[in-house]
Amino acid sequence: MTEEVGELNDIEQDALAEIANMGVSRAANSLRQMVGEEVLLSVPAVKIVTRQAASKLVERNNATKLVAVQQSFEGPFAGRALLIFPEAQSLELVRAIVGDEHSLEDVIDLEQEALAETGNIILNGCLATIANVLHRTMRMSLPSIVIGDGAKLFEVNETSSGGQFVLFLYIDFNIKNRNVHGFIALLMDLPSIAALKAIVNDFVSVIEEQPSGHVG
Amino acid sequence: MSHRVLVVDDSKLARMVMASAFRRIRPEWTLVETANAEEALAAVGTIDIALIDFNMPGTDGLELVAKIRKTHPSMPVAVVSANIQDEIIARARELNAGFIPKPLTDEALAAFLSGAALRLKKAAL
Numbered sequence: 001m002t003e004e005v006g007e008l009n010d011i012e013q014d015a016l017a018e019i020a021n022m023g024v025s026r027a028a029n030s031l032r033q034m035v036g037e038e039v040l041l042s043v044p045a046v047k048i049v050t051r052q053a054a055s056k057l058v059e060r061n062n063a064t065k066l067v068a069v070q071q072s073f074e075g076p077f078a079g080r081a082l083l084i085f086p087e088a089q090s091l092e093l094v095r096a097i098v099g100d101e102h103s104l105e106d107v108i109d110l111e112q113e114a115l116a117e118t119g120n121i122i123l124n125g126c127l128a129t130i131a132n133v134l135h136r137t138m139r140m141s142l143p144s145i146v147i148g149d150g151a152k153l154f155e156v157n158e159t160s161s162g163g164q165f166v167l168f169l170y171i172d173f174n175i176k177n178r179n180v181h182g183f184i185a186l187l188m189d190l191p192s193i194a195a196l197k198a199i200v201n202d203f204v205s206v207i208e209e210q211p212s213g214h215v216g
Numbered sequence: 217m218s219h220r221v222l223v224v225d226d227s228k229l230a231r232m233v234m235a236s237a238f239r240r241i242r243p244e245w246t247l248v249e250t251a252n253a254e255e256a257l258a259a260v261g262t263i264d265i266a267l268i269d270f271n272m273p274g275t276d277g278l279e280l281v282a283k284i285r286k287t288h289p290s291m292p293v294a295v296v297s298a299n300i301q302d303e304i305i306a307r308a309r310e311l312n313a314g315f316i317p318k319p320l321t322d323e324a325l326a327a328f329l330s331g332a333a334l335r336l337k338k339a340a341l
Contacts (some may be wrong), residue, residue, distance in 0.1 A: 025298035
């Protein structure tokens with residue numbers, strides 16, 4: 001099956017990880033400014049896996065109740081960007097953003113709006129950096145909130161597409177001194193993998209060949 | 217004067233971007249590329265300047281700078297990262313290291329290298 005999908009070669013894998021890392025690292029700075037605490041990031045993972053497998057990767061420690069802010073993006077390649085964390089921690093994240101002085105009732109009232117806005121800032125920051133690095137334009141949808149297990153987040157059941165291969169890039173993050181950890185994930189399907197591979201190879205060959213001018 | 221510059225980054229792409237920038241800015245300088253802290257520490261004895269990625273598996277860039285500082289207290293060193301959070305930049309500064317943001321620009325790299333070249337010249341006097 002994977003031969004049909006096309007595997008990533010070493011430099012494609014490396015380039016996607018580095019470009020995703022730049023996007024998420026820049027976005028983490030926005031989150032850092034919102035919560036006032038350092039945001040710790042893992043090294044990025046880049047995989048071509050089934051939707052089913054991707055959905056299991058985000059259910060860390062069997063945490064199947066997840067909340068995600070998701071935005072679709074479109075351009076030379078298309079997909080979805082998600083900010084994902086265990087549902088139990090979403091109030092803690094909102095509290096970190098709005099401040100500890102607010103009552104639980106206020107925080108609950110604000111939860112959906114605060115999550116959508118946070119996701120919007122982080123995911124836009126991430127994708128804008130990626131678009132700039134690749135010198136491409138991408139359009140983003142408005143953020144929406146999805147609550148459920150990994151299969152619900154990644155639409156495994158809806159089109160019986162659980163076996164379908166996707167490009168899955170993710171980085172996990174922790175907010176220092178707060179019990180908040182989650183993932184920033186990008187998910188792309190087959191036509192987009194091919195388009196992205198072409199763009200990445202183009203990007204790499206420009207770096208290799210260009211004796212003068214501007215890259216990155 | 218030509219210098220030997222250590223580039224430490226787990227990403228080959230990032231090292232290629234760095235090498236490409238050097239071909240434009242300082243084509244006569246020599247780059248020594250390494251992909252992790254262990255290789256970097258083995259190479260650092262013959263190096264004048266070090267450019268170090270932050271987010272690497274195993275030893276991260278700031279931990280590596282701290283190790284290099286034990287034997288090379290005044291070597292010009294910069295942390296190169298898209299992680300532009302205040303804490304990262306502050307920790308680099310505490311280690312007497314510069315900070316160059318990713319995505320890398322020729323301007324940011326050239327500014328650091330000019331400063332580094334001056335410091336090396338002064339140290340040699």
